[in-house]
Amino acid sequence: MARRIGIEVSRSIAIAVKLANVDVVSAYPITPQTHIVEDIAELVANGELEASFIPVESEHSAMSACLGSSAVGARTFTATASQGLELMHEVLYVASGMRLPVVMAVANRALSAPLSIWGDHSDVMSARDTGWIQIFAANGQETFDNVLCAFRIAEDRRVLLPVMVHLDGFHLTHVIEPIYIPEADEVAKFLPPFEYPLPLDPDKPVSMGAFGPPNIYPETKKAQQENLIASKEVILESWREFAGVFGRSYEPLECYQCQGAKVLLLAMGSFSETAMSAVDYVREKGDEVGLIKLRLWRPFPFDEIRNAVKDADVVIVLDRALSFGGPGGPVCSEIRSALYGLDKRPKVVGFVGGLGGRDISRDGFVDMIRRGVEIARTGSDQEFEMFGVRE
Numbered sequence: 001m002a003r004r005i006g007i008e009v010s011r012s013i014a015i016a017v018k019l020a021n022v023d024v025v026s027a028y029p030i031t032p033q034t035h036i037v038e039d040i041a042e043l044v045a046n047g048e049l050e051a052s053f054i055p056v057e058s059e060h061s062a063m064s065a066c067l068g069s070s071a072v073g074a075r076t077f078t079a080t081a082s083q084g085l086e087l088m089h090e091v092l093y094v095a096s097g098m099r100l101p102v103v104m105a106v107a108n109r110a111l112s113a114p115l116s117i118w119g120d121h122s123d124v125m126s127a128r129d130t131g132w133i134q135i136f137a138a139n140g141q142e143t144f145d146n147v148l149c150a151f152r153i154a155e156d157r158r159v160l161l162p163v164m165v166h167l168d169g170f171h172l173t174h175v176i177e178p179i180y181i182p183e184a185d186e187v188a189k190f191l192p193p194f195e196y197p198l199p200l201d202p203d204k205p206v207s208m209g210a211f212g213p214p215n216i217y218p219e220t221k222k223a224q225q226e227n228l229i230a231s232k233e234v235i236l237e238s239w240r241e242f243a244g245v246f247g248r249s250y251e252p253l254e255c256y257q258c259q260g261a262k263v264l265l266l267a268m269g270s271f272s273e274t275a276m277s278a279v280d281y282v283r284e285k286g287d288e289v290g291l292i293k294l295r296l297w298r299p300f301p302f303d304e305i306r307n308a309v310k311d312a313d314v315v316i317v318l319d320r321a322l323s324f325g326g327p328g329g330p331v332c333s334e335i336r337s338a339l340y341g342l343d344k345r346p347k348v349v350g351f352v353g354g355l356g357g358r359d360i361s362r363d364g365f366v367d368m369i370r371r372g373v374e375i376a377r378t379g380s381d382q383e384f385e386m387f388g389v390r391e
Contacts, residue, residue, distance in 0.1 A: 002180040002246070009140035010173045012181070013079070013105050014039035016147040018049045019187040023074035023194075026054035026065035030084040031117045032169040033107040037079055059084035063091040063102075070100040071208060073199035075151065078102065081169060082109035085123045089130070095162045096131030097224060098209045101154030101196075102162040104132075105147060108269070109169040110356045118357020119169030121269065121320040124297075125330045131224055133163040133231055134297040136268045140177035142295075143167045145248055148191060152238045155194050159231045166297070168270040170357060182246060190245045232299045252301035254293040255308055257283060261290030262313045263373055264346070268294045268331065271318065271360060278365030289369055294331070305338045312346040315339075316372035318387070320354045328352055328384025347376040353387030364388060 007015075013036045017025065025044070027037040043049040052069075056062045059080050070076040080088065085106060095102050108124055110116035124134065133153060137143040143165065150163040167173060200208070212220055232252075243249035257279050258264060267275050272293040282289045292308055292315075294301075309315050319329020327333055332350035339345040349372040354360050360368070368387055375385070 002182045002186070004178055004180050006176050006178055007140075007181075008035060008174060008176050009143055009167060009179075010035035010107070011039050012140060012144045012179050013147055014043060015181060016144050017077050018043050019182065019184055020075065020077075020148060020151050020191055022049070022051050022077045024052045024054065024066070024069035024076045025078065026056055026062045026069065026076075027078045027080070028056055028059050028062050028084060030059070030081050032109060032119070032173045033079045033081040033084070033105070035173065036105055036107070040077075059088040060091060063088040063095065066102045067091065067095055067098070067100055070095075070102050070196070071098070071200045073194065073196035075155070075194040076102045077104070079105040079107065081107040082111055082123045085127055086111065089127065092127060092130040092132060094209055097220070099160040100162060101160050103147065103150045103154055104162065104164050105143075106164050106166050107169045107173045108166050116356040117169075119171055120355045120357065122322070122355070124164070124166055125321040125323070127164075128298065128330060131161070131228060132298065133159075133161055133228070133235065134166060135163065136166045136295055136297055137172065138270055138272050138293055138295075140172060140175070140179045141248070142250070143172060144179050144181070145242065145246070146250070148187060149238050149242055149250070151194075152191050152242075153231070153235050156234050156238070157197055159227070159234050161228060161231055166269065171270040180246075186245060190242060229299050232296075232301070235296065250295065252296035252304045253308060254295060256291040256293065258290035258292065258308060260311070261288045262311070263287070263289045263316070263369065264292055264309060264312045264314070265289065265316045265318070265365070265369055265372075266292040266294060266331070266335065267318045268297070269320070271320070271354060274360065274362055275318075275365045277362045278369065281362060281366055282369055300334055300338070302338045305335065306342065309339065309346050310344070314349060314373060314376040315346045316349045316351065316369060318354070318360075318368065319350065319352045322352050322355065332384065349375045350384035351387040352384055358388065360388065
């Protein structure tokens, strides 16, 4: 029987890792991820989690250790944030290219310089093309649930790809929320033991990730791309099975008050929950506005996006990362790409805001909606606008 307790979201991840019966955790502490690995280390030290905890000197080493443990068939977890994610960047490609189902929680945080410990999505956007499945959580329950789902998805023999679960630094990591914590036997019904089909064996030595000359390299990348796209069906299947066991369901995106709305706001992560209150407020004033909460970042849910916006006139996209010298934010670029070529498509208006942990209040989202509608009506000579920035 699940217990509903008040717990810091970071610490709930440690409990999810324990319930998943992880074999190896390798990590380096970095704000605002630190509480996750601190609690896991304590669980291991106290004998509550029978696993190997590998303390390393850097995030590059953390992910490298994860490669080795996953390759021998150990259920493997790590966590990081910001500069730590960037330091392990080159190894991220190895994990996906070698089909190693590592699970990683990323406590999203702004990148230096200037130095910032507060949250935005700059770190994940620099890692969007590394070949990992990537899921965004909007609250503590979604974070906890999707860490469990991540193991189920990654380790499925039809997938065998690493998975990132993203949660906003401080806005989620350090917040205490009521979260349903299931019993171990309930989790065991959903998450079977990990059996890697091709584990490294000293008695049968092989090379992994060896040299790939031009006559085979493109084919390996095509196979990797097709496998990542195909993983979407397993992701949906895993979410459905999770709902069957625990009663909470997830989809690649979640629509709120979208029925009949001609104006849609799109956001990812914890800010989407504040945006819900703004949508309620605007609707009380008589304007038909809805919200799309984008949950699945990779593989990108093209069909779901197109279906969600098919009756809208305007889609207002909030990015919490800036693509320097480009068209604004990466999410807005993806939305425009997804809608390009449709016979009827809404006008897409992009905003970049909430950088470096700056809050966007309910009233801020209301202003964003109104400004987005104005831009859609009158046009603009800019590809996007920075929201809430002092000029």
